[in-house]
Amino acid sequence: MPRDDSHLPHALQGLRLPMIGSPLFIISVPKLVIAQCKAGIVGAFPALNARExxxxxxxLDTWLTEIREELDRHNQENPDHPAAPYAVNQIVHRSNGRLERDLEICAKHEVPIWITSLGxxxxVNEAAHSCGGIVLHDIINNTFARKAIxxxxxxxxxxxxxxxxxAGQQSPFALVxxxxxxxxxxxALSGSIATGEALLAARAAGADLGYTGSPFIATDEANADADYKKxxxxxxxxxxxxxxLFTGVWGNYLKDSVRKAGMDPDNLPTADASSMNFGQDREKPKAWKTIWGSGQGIGAVKSVGPASAIVDRMxxxxxxxGRKLAAEFS
Known part of the structure; x- marks a missing residue:
C-alpha cells in the first residue's frame, strides 16, 4: 500500500523516502543537496554556507540558480523519477546581519521549503509564504513549538x-x-535518524518525516575534511x-575533534546564549576550527560513499x- 501523505503540503508529498537531509553547517553545498534531491529526499543547506x-x-543567488537548473534538467530527463524539492535553512538569530538580504534572494528563487532556526x-514566515514556500521551524521543546506555530x-x-x-535533551518519543x-x-524528527529502522520508529511515534544529517557527512559530495569523514x-x-562551549547553544560534537583541539571532552566549560554570533565578523579561537558536530547515530555509517547510497540503504x-512489523499485525 502506498504511503498516504495527502495531509502534507505539496512540497512534502511524493518523496521516495519520508526524509529531509538536514542542513549541515559548512558541509551542505549544492553538490550534496542535488544528490539528496535526485535520490528522492529533501536536500537542504544553510544560507550562511554561501559566503562570497x-x-x-x-x-547564495549563484547556488540557488545552480540547484534549480540541475534539478530541472534531471526532471526533464527523468519524468518518471523526478527529484525531490530542496530547502534552505535561515538562521534567524539577531546576529545574522545577512538575513534580510538572504530572505529576498530566497523569495526571488521561490525556494519551496524554508527551515528556520534560533528564533x-x-x-520570515511571511517572506516564505509570499513566494509559495512553506516554513519548518526547528525546536527543542514543546514551548518553542507552540511559539513557532x-x-x-x-x-x-x-x-x-x-x-x-x-540539539535538545528530550527523548524523541516524549517530544513528539x-x-x-x-x-x-x-x-519532522531529528535525533539519530541514521537507519531505516529509526525512520520507521519516528513515523510510528507520530512524526511525518525523519531529519537526517550526520550520515551525509561521510559522503563523496559533502564539503567535509577527510579526517572528519573518517x-x-x-x-x-x-x-x-x-x-x-563552542556556540553558546548546547550541541553534540565528536570527542576526538575536541581532543585534537587540545581540550578534554569530559571536562569542558559551558557558555551561555549571549556568546552566540552568526555574523560575518564573528571570531572563534583557531583551535575551534576543527571542532566537528555529529549526532549519536553514526554507528550505522560504515564507509564513505555517494549520498545516494545512504538513501538506498535507509x-x-x-x-x-515495515514489512517485518506489519506481519505481526496481519
Whole structure:
C-alpha cells in the first residue's frame, strides 16, 4: 500500500523516502543537496554556507540558480523519477546581519521549503509564504513549538536528544507525543535518524518525516575534511560529547575533534546564549576550527560513499522493518 501523505503540503508529498537531509553547517553545498534531491529526499543547506568575498555577487543567488537548473534538467530527463524539492535553512538569530538580504534572494528563487532556526519571526514566515514556500521551524521543546506555530510556521522539526550539532535533551518519543497533543501539521524528527529502522520508529511515534544529517557527512559530495569523514565512519554514540562551549547553544560534537583541539571532552566549560554570533565578523579561537558536530547515530555509517547510497540503504532498511512489523499485525 502506498504511503498516504495527502495531509502534507505539496512540497512534502511524493518523496521516495519520508526524509529531509538536514542542513549541515559548512558541509551542505549544492553538490550534496542535488544528490539528496535526485535520490528522492529533501536536500537542504544553510544560507550562511554561501559566503562570497566582499564586493562579489551573492553566492547564495549563484547556488540557488545552480540547484534549480540541475534539478530541472534531471526532471526533464527523468519524468518518471523526478527529484525531490530542496530547502534552505535561515538562521534567524539577531546576529545574522545577512538575513534580510538572504530572505529576498530566497523569495526571488521561490525556494519551496524554508527551515528556520534560533528564533521564530513573523516576517520570515511571511517572506516564505509570499513566494509559495512553506516554513519548518526547528525546536527543542514543546514551548518553542507552540511559539513557532503561533508566529506562522507551517510545520516543525523536533530536534531531540542525540541529534547532531545544536540539539535538545528530550527523548524523541516524549517530544513528539507532547507536540502531537495539539498540532497535526507537518512534523519532522531529528535525533539519530541514521537507519531505516529509526525512520520507521519516528513515523510510528507520530512524526511525518525523519531529519537526517550526520550520515551525509561521510559522503563523496559533502564539503567535509577527510579526517572528519573518517571520524564519522569509525565513531559511535560513545564518541559524542554534548556541550554549549563552542556556540553558546548546547550541541553534540565528536570527542576526538575536541581532543585534537587540545581540550578534554569530559571536562569542558559551558557558555551561555549571549556568546552566540552568526555574523560575518564573528571570531572563534583557531583551535575551534576543527571542532566537528555529529549526532549519536553514526554507528550505522560504515564507509564513505555517494549520498545516494545512504538513501538506498535507509530505504531498504525502512521497507524491511515495515514489512517485518506489519506481519505481526496481519
Amino acid at each position: 568575498a566582499e564586493g562579489e555577487h551573492p553566492l 521564530a519571526r513573523v516576517e 503561533e508566529k506562522g510556521a507551517d510545520g516543525l522539526v523536533a530536534v531531540a536528544a542525540g541529534a547532531g550539532g545544536h 507525543r507532547e507536540i502531537r497533543e495539539w498540532f497535526d501539521g507537518p512534523l 571520524m564519522i565512519v569509525e565513531g559511535g554514540a560513545e564518541d559524542i560529547v554534548y556541550s554549549s 530505504a531498504e532498511e525502512y521497507l524491511a522493518a
